Amino acid sequence: MLRLVDVTRRFGKNTAVDSVAIEVPQGQMVGVIGRSGAGKSTLLRMINRLIDPSEGSIFFDGSEVSALRGAALRSWQRDCAMIFQQFNLVPRLDVVSNVLHGTLNRRSTVATMFSMFPREDIEQAIDILDRLGIADHAPKRVETLSGGQQQRVAIARALMQDPRVILADEPIASLDPMNAQVVMDTLRRIHDEDGRMIVCNLHTLDTARRYCDRVVGMRDGVVVFDGAPEDLTTAVARDIYGADESFSESSTSTSIETLEPAYSFMREAEAAI
Amino acid sequence: MTDVSLGGTRETDTIKAGYLADMRRKRMYSGILLVVFFVLLAAGFGLADSRNAGGFWDGLSRIFDFPAELIAEAIAKGAALPANLVRYVPAMIETINIAAVSTLLGAIAASVLSLLSTRGFARWPRLIGLFRRLMDVMRALPEIVIALVLIFVLGGGPVPAMISIAIHTAGALGKQFSEVNENADLKPVEGLASVGATWMQRMWLGVLPQVAPNYLSYALMRFEINVRASAILGFVGAGGIGEELRVAISWGTGRYDAAAAIFILLFLTIVAIDQLSSHFRHRLVGTH
Numbered sequence: 001m002l003r004l005v006d007v008t009r010r011f012g013k014n015t016a017v018d019s020v021a022i023e024v025p026q027g028q029m030v031g032v033i034g035r036s037g038a039g040k041s042t043l044l045r046m047i048n049r050l051i052d053p054s055e056g057s058i059f060f061d062g063s064e065v066s067a068l069r070g071a072a073l074r075s076w077q078r079d080c081a082m083i084f085q086q087f088n089l090v091p092r093l094d095v096v097s098n099v100l101h102g103t104l105n106r107r108s109t110v111a112t113m114f115s116m117f118p119r120e121d122i123e124q125a126i127d128i129l130d131r132l133g134i135a136d137h138a139p140k141r142v143e144t145l146s147g148g149q150q151q152r153v154a155i156a157r158a159l160m161q162d163p164r165v166i167l168a169d170e171p172i173a174s175l176d177p178m179n180a181q182v183v184m185d186t187l188r189r190i191h192d193e194d195g196r197m198i199v200c201n202l203h204t205l206d207t208a209r210r211y212c213d214r215v216v217g218m219r220d221g222v223v224v225f226d227g228a229p230e231d232l233t234t235a236v237a238r239d240i241y242g243a244d245e246s247f248s249e250s251s252t253s254t255s256i257e258t259l260e261p262a263y264s265f266m267r268e269a270e271a272a273i
Numbered sequence: 274m275t276d277v278s279l280g281g282t283r284e285t286d287t288i289k290a291g292y293l294a295d296m297r298r299k300r301m302y303s304g305i306l307l308v309v310f311f312v313l314l315a316a317g318f319g320l321a322d323s324r325n326a327g328g329f330w331d332g333l334s335r336i337f338d339f340p341a342e343l344i345a346e347a348i349a350k351g352a353a354l355p356a357n358l359v360r361y362v363p364a365m366i367e368t369i370n371i372a373a374v375s376t377l378l379g380a381i382a383a384s385v386l387s388l389l390s391t392r393g394f395a396r397w398p399r400l401i402g403l404f405r406r407l408m409d410v411m412r413a414l415p416e417i418v419i420a421l422v423l424i425f426v427l428g429g430g431p432v433p434a435m436i437s438i439a440i441h442t443a444g445a446l447g448k449q450f451s452e453v454n455e456n457a458d459l460k461p462v463e464g465l466a467s468v469g470a471t472w473m474q475r476m477w478l479g480v481l482p483q484v485a486p487n488y489l490s491y492a493l494m495r496f497e498i499n500v501r502a503s504a505i506l507g508f509v510g511a512g513g514i515g516e517e518l519r520v521a522i523s524w525g526t527g528r529y530d531a532a533a534a535i536f537i538l539l540f541l542t543i544v545a546i547d548q549l550s551s552h553f554r555h556r557l558v559g560t561h
Contacts, residue, residue, distance in 0.1 A: 123289055136284075
């Protein structure tokens with residue numbers, strides 16, 4: 001179980017994340033929504049310890065993750081895979097090498113510097129790529145792949161870590177609707193099949209509604225909504241995004257299939273009001 | 274890699290086999306390269322050692338004898354240090370002046386040459402090769418050779434030093450500037466061409482704002498190198514701190530305290546230039 005206790009992060013005078021306290025049970029898929037600058041990325045980066053909290057603590061299964069240092073910290077980072085908006089792969093290396101980077105924490109530095117990865121790892125990497133449907137691209141350089149394929153390579157790298165938590169920071173924000181759907185379907189499938197905990201930053205409501213078990217809404221660093229996707233009414237959404245009456249969900253939707261249901265959902269919501 | 278089109282376990286096995294074969298080949302190549310590298314390194318060192326006049330291993334223990342003697346004497350005459358520092362300031366300023374003027378002239382020439390030899394910006398695209406070779410020649414000639422020739426013709430003093438450093442600077446900076454130009458965006462230049470601007474206007478208003486921070490950064494680093502270069506040229510009679518250093522550092526003249534003062538001045542100058550250059554670079558980048 002992941003537990004955040006009054007986690008705060010300041011950058012100079014700005015407070016990016018303000019006393020966030022949430023608990024995520026094992027095996028849940030959580031969507032974090034909010035407009036740009038709401039502190040979603042900062043929150044995820046603190047959980048992975050890419051940045052440190054200014055105040056507060058982060059616990060995972062009883063151990064205080066926010067107090068770890070050195071080798072113990074890197075070991076936590078292995079257990080807590082991160083997927084980025086811009087994929088953050090090494091573009092000039094081939095797909096399999098990038099996936100093998102998921103094993104860096106387990107292997108010796110010298111061996112990895114000379115790309116001496118064990119044969120089983122290479123086979124496992126290709127199996128994971130096959131599971132995500134991109135095994136054909138295994139020997140290609142990452143930079144020759146499309147955005148959606150690159151994001152799936154990033155997911156494969158995350159899976160190679162055999163993580164207990166997967167953090168996804170706007171995984172579909174740089175992708176076209178078609179690829180966005182493939183990537184979100186992949187994440188959901190991993191969640192369903194492996195039972196891994198997934199915390200996913202999203203900036204579109206319909207995606208959060210469609211894929212997540214639970215939605216956390218952030219505004220100016222504060223959690224303003226925490227509940228089931230069904231409870232996320234248009235009024236609540238307007239509050240999260242700080243929008244007025246003119247806010248319409250369907251106009252910001254980037255998903256192909258959910259356009260229609262999201263629209264009908266809104267009409268239902270409006271009928272209820 | 275393989276001809277098989279779509280997924281499935283049999284295809285995955287083919288992919289695995291293909292990738293592993295690739296990997297083995299790459300490993301073999303890097304292994305061979307590594308061995309060749311070490312063999313060459315060992316062989317080269319052996320050759321160099323055998324051609325060394327004194328013998329490398331015998332001399333190794335005496336490497337620090339001279340610096341030790343210099344520092345010991347400088348400490349012994351420590352009281353004279355402030356006076357020595359003050360005494361050599363004018364010579365240091367002369368050296369800095371030579372470096373500054375030659376960097377400025379060299380940088381102006383380098384900007385023009387680099388723009389003329391960058392594809393997309395060049396005024397005469399057919400002459401790109403000519404300007405590139407010109408910069409190669411300027412870069413290839415060592416400052417000290419040009420300075421020696423000029424001193425022979427013009428007599429000793431700061432002017433030959435300045436000209437020779439400026440020539441080398443134009444070549445060296447031109448190369449770095451043209452690399453900066455390669456990364457500059459062509460779109461603003463196209464925009465200015467669309468309003469009917471001349472080549473000069475396009476370069477001045479479209480390219481320079483993009484490349485100025487990097488130009489400045491390279492030019493300031495060059496300035497630092499040129500301070501050292503102009504100090505060296507003092508050794509061949511071009512004036513400045515180098516000339517003083519040559520006199521002071523000659524073995525057995527008993528003026529190591531003066532040599533130490535000159536080293537300290539040089540060090541302080543380089544530190545000052547480094548600080549100044551990072552300050553100006555940040556300000557220039559910040560305003561963009």
